[in-house]
Amino acid sequence: MIRVAQSLDPQAELAAFSAGRTDAGALASFVGLCRDEGGKVAALELDHYPGFTESEIARIEAEARERFAILDVLIVHRIGRIEAGAPIVLVGVLAAHRKAALHAVEFLMDYLKTDAPFWKCETGRGGKRWIEPGADDHGARAAWRGKS
């Protein structure tokens, strides 16, 4: 399931996601937080393209389901103003076994960093600055190519 949301409560989302899943032996998750960069950043502002963003994330999810033996995927991504310390993104994966769940979470995050259509700017002491993915992010994503 994919949702773009104005608020995010990771614990509640994960509890609802795994409720009643007696077939799963593993729930792996990742929560991305807004970092203040030593006090320079007060908040992030995230923008998306309604409809387009969701369909691009759906393609990433479909690829994860093909690559890994997983049962279900949850992706919730914040938009709007996100204060330092608050969650930006939650990825949860249910699988029968832990390795598939852990690998799928890492794969999904590497792809979200470079391929999910969100635009992010920092606001704070340093003014306003648009953030674009760095070489590390592209390297992490490229490393999945050619892996099966």
Place this chain on the structure above:
Amino acid sequence: MEEATRVLFFGRLADIAGGRERALALSGPTDLAAIIATLGEGAPDLAAALAAPSVRVAVNRQIAPLRAGKAAPGDEIAFLPPVSGG
């Protein structure tokens, strides 16, 4: 009268364009290259930003590879700078 073509600017492009959205009056199907040239007229910063190869162009939420293709009255064109999720 023909329906307007919506042009959407995301991320830093909205700052450079001075707004997130613009309406264009096209008389019929028009090459994306010509539309991009029109948007950049009298706005060298926007023209340079739109020319960057890292900026992708979508028509009706479908990426136009190499910016080939046309847009028509009623279509939605989006300019998408490099994305940054997570």
